[in-house]
Structures are given as C-alpha cells and as structure tokens.
Amino acid sequence: MREIQEHPILKLARGKEIWIKFSGTPIRAYENETVAMALYREGIDVFTESSKLHRPRGMFCAIGKCSSCMMRVNGIPNVRTCILPAREGMVIEKQDMYGKLPESIEDFPEPCEIYTDIVIVGAGPAGLSAANILKDFNIRVLLVEQNPKLGGQLIKQTHKFFGSENEMAGTRGFEIANILIQNIKDSNINYKTDSTAFGFYPDSTLAIFQNNQLLKVHSKYFFFATGASEKMIPFAGNDVPGVFGAGAAQTMMNVFGIKPGKDILMVGAGNVGLIVSYQLLQAGINVKAVIEAMPKIGGYFVHAAKLRRFGVPILTGTTIKEVMGTKRVEKAISIGLDEEFKEIEGSEKEWNVDTVCLSTGLMPSVNLLSQAGCTLKYVSSLGGYVPIRNRELRTSRETIYVAGDVSGIEEASTAMVEGKIASLAILEKIGYATGREKEKNIEELQRLREGPFSSKIVESLGEVTYE
Amino acid sequence: MNDWATKGYLEPGEIKTTLPRKELLMKHLIAISECIQEIPCNPCVTVCPLKAITMKDINAIPVIDYEKCNGCGKCVGICPGLALFLIGIKNGKGIITLPYEMLPLPGKGNEVYLLNRKGERLGKGIVMRTVIVNKQTKSSLITVLCENEDDIYHIRNIEIIK
Ligand SMILES: Cc1cc2nc3c(=O)[nH]c(=O)nc-3n(C[C@H](O)[C@H](O)[C@H](O)COP(=O)(O)OP(=O)(O)OC[C@H]3O[C@@H](n4cnc5c(N)ncnc54)[C@H](O)[C@@H]3O)c2cc1C
Ligand code: SF4
Numbered sequence: 001m002r003e004i005q006e007h008p009i010l011k012l013a014r015g016k017e018i019w020i021k022f023s024g025t026p027i028r029a030y031e032n033e034t035v036a037m038a039l040y041r042e043g044i045d046v047f048t049e050s051s052k053l054h055r056p057r058g059m060f061c062a063i064g065k066c067s068s069c070m071m072r073v074n075g076i077p078n079v080r081t082c083i084l085p086a087r088e089g090m091v092i093e094k095q096d097m098y099g100k101l102p103e104s105i106e107d108f109p110e111p112c113e114i115y116t117d118i119v120i121v122g123a124g125p126a127g128l129s130a131a132n133i134l135k136d137f138n139i140r141v142l143l144v145e146q147n148p149k150l151g152g153q154l155i156k157q158t159h160k161f162f163g164s165e166n167e168m169a170g171t172r173g174f175e176i177a178n179i180l181i182q183n184i185k186d187s188n189i190n191y192k193t194d195s196t197a198f199g200f201y202p203d204s205t206l207a208i209f210q211n212n213q214l215l216k217v218h219s220k221y222f223f224f225a226t227g228a229s230e231k232m233i234p235f236a237g238n239d240v241p242g243v244f245g246a247g248a249a250q251t252m253m254n255v256f257g258i259k260p261g262k263d264i265l266m267v268g269a270g271n272v273g274l275i276v277s278y279q280l281l282q283a284g285i286n287v288k289a290v291i292e293a294m295p296k297i298g299g300y301f302v303h304a305a306k307l308r309r310f311g312v313p314i315l316t317g318t319t320i321k322e323v324m325g326t327k328r329v330e331k332a333i334s335i336g337l338d339e340e341f342k343e344i345e346g347s348e349k350e351w352n353v354d355t356v357c358l359s360t361g362l363m364p365s366v367n368l369l370s371q372a373g374c375t376l377k378y379v380s381s382l383g384g385y386v387p388i389r390n391r392e393l394r395t396s397r398e399t400i401y402v403a404g405d406v407s408g409i410e411e412a413s414t415a416m417v418e419g420k421i422a423s424l425a426i427l428e429k430i431g432y433a434t435g436r437e438k439e440k441n442i443e444e445l446q447r448l449r450e451g452p453f454s455s456k457i458v459e460s461l462g463e464v465t466y467e
Numbered sequence: 468m469n470d471w472a473t474k475g476y477l478e479p480g481e482i483k484t485t486l487p488r489k490e491l492l493m494k495h496l497i498a499i500s501e502c503i504q505e506i507p508c509n510p511c512v513t514v515c516p517l518k519a520i521t522m523k524d525i526n527a528i529p530v531i532d533y534e535k536c537n538g539c540g541k542c543v544g545i546c547p548g549l550a551l552f553l554i555g556i557k558n559g560k561g562i563i564t565l566p567y568e569m570l571p572l573p574g575k576g577n578e579v580y581l582l583n584r585k586g587e588r589l590g591k592g593i594v595m596r597t598v599i600v601n602k603q604t605k606s607s608l609i610t611v612l613c614e615n616e617d618d619i620y621h622i623r624n625i626e627i628i629k
C-alpha cells in the first residue's frame with residue numbers, strides 16, 4: 001500500500017512474506033521488517049490509545065526511543081513495536097491502558113550473566129568506530145544495539161557526507177555504515193542486536209533485555225554511545241498519528257522502503273529538516289514546504305539550495321500552530337512569527353497535508369548515564385543534559401566513557417572520531433601504548449571543529465569538559 | 468544577514484567568485500561553484516585530477532582555477548552539496564552539466580524543462596548526455612543544451628516532461 005517502488009539511490013529488497021495478526025486481522029509482513037513498519041505499510045496509522053483521554057496513538061520516532069508505538073505482542077505489554085522484527089504468527093494487540101503482565105512467566109527465561117572487559121551500548125557511528133579500534137586488541141568486547149540492525153542513524157543517510165578523506169567524505173552515509181559494520185561482523189567482537197540496555201545498578205551491573213531474555217553484564221569499562229532522540233514541540237494536535245519525527249520518516253523510507261505520507265509539511269530548516277525533505281522528494285513524495293521559526297535557515301546553504309531548485313518553499317519566521325485530524329493528520333496550520341517570536345495575528349496558513357515531520361532538534365539519550373550517577377549539565381546548544389567529561393571523553397566516573405550524540409549533538413564525522421578517542425583512552429588505561437594515536441585523533445577532532453558552524457559547539461563543549 | 472541565508476538560493480549576482488571568461492567557456496565546459504559558505508568539506512579538492520580546485524583549509528570556500536579545469540566533471544559527481552556545475556557556450560547556445568539524483572533519469576535527446584534556482588520553469592532544453600555513475604556513491608550527471616547562452620547563469624535543475 002505504501003511501498004516505495006523505485007528509488008534513485010537505494011536498492012530496495014523485501015524479505016520473505018510472513019503473516020502476523022493485528023487485533024484479530026491477518027496482516028502481511030516481510031522478514032527483516034519490524035512490526036510497526038509492517039502495520040504502517042499496510043495502511044494502519046493508529047496503533048493504540050492514550051491511557052487517559054483515549055486519543056489515537058501512532059508511531060513517532062521509529063528508532064526505539066519514544067513510547068508512542070508500544071503495543072501488546074504475544075500477550076506481553078509495552079513492547080516497542082518499531083524495533084521488534086516481525087515473525088510468523090505474531091499476535092499484536094492494542095495496549096490496554098498501562099498494560100498487565102501475563103500470569104505465567106514461562107515466556108521469560110532465567111537471566112544470563114555476562115563478564116566482559118568493555119561493553120559498548122549503541123552501535124551507531126560512535127559505538128561502531130570504537131569497536132573497530134578495540135577489535136584489534138586482545139580484550140573482551142560486548143557491543144549491544146537495541147535495533148535489529150547495527151549502524152544507528154548512519155544506515156538511513158542516503159546523502160553524501162561532508163568532511164575530508166579521513167571521514168570518507170563524498171560517500172553516502174549508509175555506505176560508511178556498511179564498511180564499519182562489515183569490519184565488526186568479520187571480527188571476534190561479540191555483538192548483540194535487538195538488545196536494549198535499560199538499567200545501570202549500584203553494583204555496576206548493566207541490565208539488558210534481548211527479546212524476553214534478561215542479560216546482566218559485568219564489565220570493567222562502560223562505553224555509552226546511545227545517540228539522541230528527536231524533540232517534540234508543543235502545539236495543538238501534536239499527538240495526531242501522521243506527526244512524525246523527521247528521522248522517523250527517514251527510517252521508514254530509507255531503511256524499510258515505505259512512504260511516510262503523500263503530502264508533507266516539514267517543521268524546521270536545520271540540516272536534518274533540509275536533508276530529509278530532499279530525501280522525501282527522492283522517494284517520490286510531495287513536500288509542500290519547510291517552515292522555520294528562526295529568521296534564517298539553520299542548515300547548510302547547499303542543502304537548502306538543493307531543495308529550492310525543486311521548487312520547495314522554505315518559509316522562515318514561521319512555525320506550526322495546529323494540526324487537525326481524528327485518526328490521521330488531515331490539515332496543518334502554520335503561523336508567522338515577529339522578531340520577538342510572537343505569533344502574528346492573521347498570518348495563519350492552511351496546508352492540506354497528511355503528514356507533518358518535526359525536525360526541531362535532537363536530545364542526547366543520557367538516561368543510563370544519569371542512572372550510573374555521572375554528572376550531567378544542561379547546555380541547550382548541545383541538545384539538553386550532557387555528561388561532564390574530560391578531553392578523552394571519560395565521564396565523572398572513572399570507568400564510564402561516552403562518544404557521539406549522547407555527549408552533545410553534533411555529526412557522524414565527529415561521533416566517529418570521538419569513538420576512536422574514547423576507545424584509545426580506555427586501551428591506554430588498560431596498558432596498551434595507544435597514547436600517540438589518541439592524541440592524533442584529538443587533533444583531528446579539533447580540525448573538524450574549526451569552521452564557523454562549529455564555533456558555538458566548541459564554546460559549549462568548553463563548559464562541560466574538564467582538564 | 469545574507470539574503471541567501473533566508474531564501475535558500477542565490478541570485479545570479481550573488482555568486483561571489485567571478486565566473487570564467489567567455490573565451491574560456493567557448494573552448495570547453497568549465498566547473499563553477501555555488502558552494503559559498505564555510506563548511507567542513509573538501510572532496511572536490513581531493514578528486515580533481517588537475518588540482519584545479521583549492522582551499523586554504525577544510526572549512527574554506529573552494530576556489531576553482533578556470534584555466535586549469537578541463538571540464539571532466541569528477542568534482543560535480545562527488546560534491547555532497549550538489550553545488551558544482553559545468554557550464555560552456557557552443558554556437559551561441561548554452562550548455563550546462565548538473566548533478567541529478569531523482570527518478571526517472573532523462574535519456575539523450577529527451578526534451579526537458581529547464582528550472583532556475585527556485586525551481587521555476589524557464590523554458591525547455593535538450594539532453595545531450597546522461598552519465599549514470601555508480602548511483603550509490605555519485606550523482607548522475609545530466610548535460611543539457613539551452614537556447615540562450617545566458618541560460619548558463621540561471622539554469623540549475625531540470626524537470627521531466629510528462
Ligand atoms: C537526517 C539526518 C541527517 C544527518 N546528516 C549527517 C551528515 O550529513 N553528516 C554527518 O556527519 N552527520 C549527519 N547526521 C548526524 C549523525 O547521523 C549523528 O550525529 C550520528 O549518527 C551520531 O552517532 P551516534 O553513534 O552518537 O548515535 P546514533 O547513530 O544515534 O547511534 C546510537 C545507537 O545507540 C542505540 N541505543 C541507544 N540507546 C540504547 C540502549 N539503551 N540500548 C541499546 N542500544 C541503544 C540506538 O539504537 C542507536 O543505534 C545526520 C542525522 C540525521 C538525523
Ligand atoms: S571538472 Fe574536472 S578538472 Fe575541472 S575542477 Fe572539476 S574535477 Fe577538476
């Protein structure tokens with residue numbers, strides 16, 4: 001129903017056809033597709049209801065970070081269906097309120113204890129590049145990723161990356177991911193997908209669930225590369241199905257070959273908003289406009305120019321006021337803003353769209369760091385709460401390191417270099433002579449951050465980096 | 468605040484670097500850049516076999532030495548910003564090579580709409596060549612012939628005629 005048939009960049013291949021049941025109705029799914037994607041592709045927008053007001057709920061982030069797509073799967077409630085691979089015969093139901101656990105716990109096997117030297121949480125560019133360094137040393141590494149695929153946000157970036165040769169500039173993001181992933185698969189690194197780290201306990205046990213199996217991980221070092229989640233902004237109707245994070249639209253199109261909608265209004269003209277809008281055009285979808293509250297375009301000029309060339313308007317000084325629709329977005333209203341960001345009366349505009357994508361910023365996923373007692377500081381230009389760290393990315397706790405968006409929203413290029421620095425620092429502590437290589441990467445990172453676009457980031461990083 | 472930073476496109480007059488001399492454009496196609504903002508990027512510099520593109524450092528704006536460029540188009544295919552184009556003049560007609568990443572791809576001899584930087588149709592042109600490079604890594608290159616030589620300063624996109 002919502003399949004993308006042809007794509008200018010991607011080779012789209014679907015897995016074997018299987019069948020699942022949703023509220024009693026058989027639904028076609030494909031192997032390698034998640035439950036939420038199968039439902040959405042088959043035209044189902046409403047997954048469940050809000051618990052108090054019974055408002056319809058659909059998917060929002062599509063990468064396992066929010067709770068919008070939680071449903072009951074084979075009797076077990078609160079399952080994030082956007083990252084759960086569909087399997088033959090699965091029974092999917094709307095969630096009843098907060099969800100009740102089944103009476104019998106047969107479905108849950110005994111917990112399993114794992115001992116390792118380093119555990120890396122998150123297999124985006126930061127975690128993968130760390131694992132790529134660590135694989136060449138004689139230490140035990142466990143890499144866990146909550147999505148069915150390794151690669152984090154990189155696997156959905158169909159555009160060519162900026163940077164220099166060192167960061168594989170000019171190469172499309174998903175191809176960079178493929179190289180990093182293949183190296184890991186060819187190595188001895190113990191990696192687990194479909195595995196969500198959810199708790200860090202006072203005795204330094206990291207708790208992970210892989211499907212219904214609890215894993216208790218005991219490790220000498222912890223490496224958090226958990227990335228970020230998309231920010232929601234307040235406006236009437238922001239919960240109507242069809243309001244998605246821009247990254248979710250990107251996941252649907254570029255990972256699963258599914259059209260997020262027919263007519264789109266994009267909110268936010270930063271790089272994410274501009275890039276995803278362009279990728280929507282590539283998937284054959286109509287982008288009505290990109291609106292941006294600030295008086296100027298936030299993303300790179302070249303990304304904006306790529307869109308304008310196709311006649312997509314970018315309206316600055318404009319925000320979203322309201323989204324209407326009962327079970328799906330039917331209409332959106334935008335409104336102009338004056339210099340003080342006050343709404344200009346009478347400047348409302350009506351958009352006939354079925355989808356509204358929000359690209360209004362990302363927020364570092366620091367939950368586990370907070371549980372682990374790492375000191376966090378709120379720095380708005382880094383996306384929210386970020387861990388205090390030293391120049392080699394060690395947090396306030398001796399054995400806990402960070403890299404990538406979780407330490408402040410930046411880019412894949414910087415995430416990869418940070419992953420290298422932190423892993424080389426851990427190796428140095430263990431006793432390997434990796435100090436020089438580490439310093440080289442610290443210099444590389446500085447070089448990447450020299451441009452005017454990074455000046456704000458550099459200043460903010462100063463606030464959270466101690467000597 | 469620069470005008471282009473609010474509008475998202477350049478007016479022809481805003482292209483900072485002076486464009487190639489007409490005599491040069493009549494010899495062969497030459498690369499021009501609309502990459503006008505300091506961003507950390509330099510594959511255009513690395514890819515050019517004739518070292519015609521230079522940059523002070525990775526954040527600087529690329530500078531093209533028009534005398535050195537032979538119009539091979541390598542830089543146009545790799546540029547992640549789709550900000551490089553080839554232009555030339557032949558028998559009073561304009562020729563433009565532009566990066567294109569949409570479907571369907573037009574073939575040689577097809578008539579297409581010519582679009583300016585705002586996506587407005589300015590007329591029709593004929594596709595002279597379509598180079599489909601490995602689409603997973605590079606952009607395809609479409610070369611179009613336009614009626615007026617002046618079009619080379621305005622046309623930056625095409626649209627398939629349905
Ligand atoms: C539309 C868009 C365009 C972009 N374009 C560019 C670009 O052109 N150039 C560029 O350099 N950057 C770009 N970026 C930014 C880049 O993708 C990110 O900065 C980068 O992916 C961050 O890497 P990361 O490894 O920190 O996080 P992520 O890539 O987000 O990876 C984090 C991983 O951790 C996993 N995870 C999180 N929590 C847990 C948990 N509790 N248990 C298990 N696993 C967990 C997640 O599933 C995810 O796979 C873009 C981003 C977007 C959204
Ligand atoms: S067209 Fe070829 S020669 Fe000219 S600048 Fe580009 S890569 Fe160099």
Ligand code: SF4
Nearest residue numbers: 502508510511546548
């Ligand atoms: S490759 Fe393109 S975007 Fe990058 S610096 Fe060169 S012209 Fe600019």
